[in-house]
Amino acid sequence: xxxxxxxxxxxxxxxxxxxxxxxxxxxxxxxxxxxxxxxxxxxxxxxxxxxxxxxxxxxxxxxxxxxxxxxxxxxxxxxxxxxxxxxxxxxxxxxxxxxxxxxxxxxxxxxxxxxxxxxxxxxxxxxxxxxxxxxxxxxxxxxxxxxxxxxxxxxxxxxxxxxxxxxxxxxxxxxxxxxxxxxxxxxxxxxxxxxxxx
Numbered sequence: 001x002x003x004x005x006x007x008x009x010x011x012x013x014x015x016x017x018x019x020x021x022x023x024x025x026x027x028x029x030x031x032x033x034x035x036x037x038x039x040x041x042x043x044x045x046x047x048x049x050x051x052x053x054x055x056x057x058x059x060x061x062x063x064x065x066x067x068x069x070x071x072x073x074x075x076x077x078x079x080x081x082x083x084x085x086x087x088x089x090x091x092x093x094x095x096x097x098x099x100x101x102x103x104x105x106x107x108x109x110x111x112x113x114x115x116x117x118x119x120x121x122x123x124x125x126x127x128x129x130x131x132x133x134x135x136x137x138x139x140x141x142x143x144x145x146x147x148x149x150x151x152x153x154x155x156x157x158x159x160x161x162x163x164x165x166x167x168x169x170x171x172x173x174x175x176x177x178x179x180x181x182x183x184x185x186x187x188x189x190x191x192x193x194x195x196x197x198x
Contacts, residue, residue, distance in 0.1 A: 006034045006057040010109050013055070013081055017132075018125050027123060031115040037061075037102040043110075044100040050089035052110035053130075056082050059106025060167070062175065065098050074179035076140075077103075077164055077171070083133055103175060148181070156180045157190050 004012075010032060011025050020028075037043060037059070044050050046066070054061075056078050063076040063084060075098065078084035089096035090113060111119075119126035140163070147156050157180055161168055168176075177187040 006107055006109055007032065009057055009081075010055055014129065017129055020125075024123055024125065027119060031119065032109040032111050035108050035110055037106045037108065039102055039105050041102050042099060043102075043108065044086060044089075044096055044098070046097060046099055047095050049093055050086040050096050051112055053083060053085045053090065053113075053116055054078075054100075054108040054110045056080055056084065057107040057109060059102060059104040059108075060170065061100055061102050061106055061108075063098050063100050064178070072178050073181070074175060077167055077175075077179070079164075079166060079170075083137075087134065087137070103171065153180060153182050153186065154190050154193065156182075157187070157194070 007029050011020065011028055014020055014028070032055070034057075035043070035054075043052070043054060043061070058080055060077060060079045061084055062074050063078075063086070064072045064074045066072060076084065084100055086096045086098050086100070088094070089098075093113070116126075116130070120130070121127075143159070147159055151159065157176075160176065160180060173184040173187050177184040180187065182190075
C-alpha cells in the first residue's frame with residue numbers, strides 16, 4: 001500500500017468540507033511547506049512574529065505561555081488534522097506572547113500569511129473554510145474561559161476529555177495538569193475518582 005504524502009492528506013482534509021478542482025489543489029501544493037519537528041522542538045517562540053498557519057499531519061503540539069515565575073500554562077493542543085497558530089501575532093505581525101512546541105516528533109504543513117491571504121482573495125472556498133476554523137478556535141477559547149471561572153477541577157477534566165478524547169492516554173499527566181491549572185498529583189486523584197465512578 002502506497003503511503004500518502006503530507007500534501008495529499010491536507011487535500012483530502014479540505015475535500016471533506018468542499019470540492020476542490022485541480023487548480024485549487026495545485027495552489028495547496030505550491031503554497032504549503034512541509035516541516036518536520038523533533039520532540040521538544042519549536043515552531044514558534046515567545047517574542048518571535050508568528051509567520052505561519054500550521055496543519056498537523058502527524059504528532060502532537062502544544063501552545064503555552066509562561067507566567068512571571070517561569071511556569072508553563074498550556075493553552076491548546078493540536079494533533080493529527082488540527083490547526084495551530086498564534087492568531088494574534090499571525091494577523092497583527094507583532095511579537096508573540098506564546099510558544100508552540102512539539103510534544104511528540106511531528107510533521108506539519110505550514111502556509112505563510114501572504115500565501116494564505118492570496119488564497120482568501122483568489123479562491124473564496126479557502127476564505128470560508130479558514131473563517132470556520134477560526135470561529136471554532138474562538139468558541140473553544142470562550143468555553144475554556146467560562147470553565148475556568150465556573151467549573152470544578154473535575155468538571156474541567158471532563159471537558160478536556162470531551163474536547164481531546166484522543167489525548168487522554170497519549171499525553172503525560174504533567175501536560176494535562178498544566179492545561180487544567182492543577183498539579184499532576186491532583187489530576188491523578190481526579191482520574192482515580194472518575195475511574196471509580198465509571
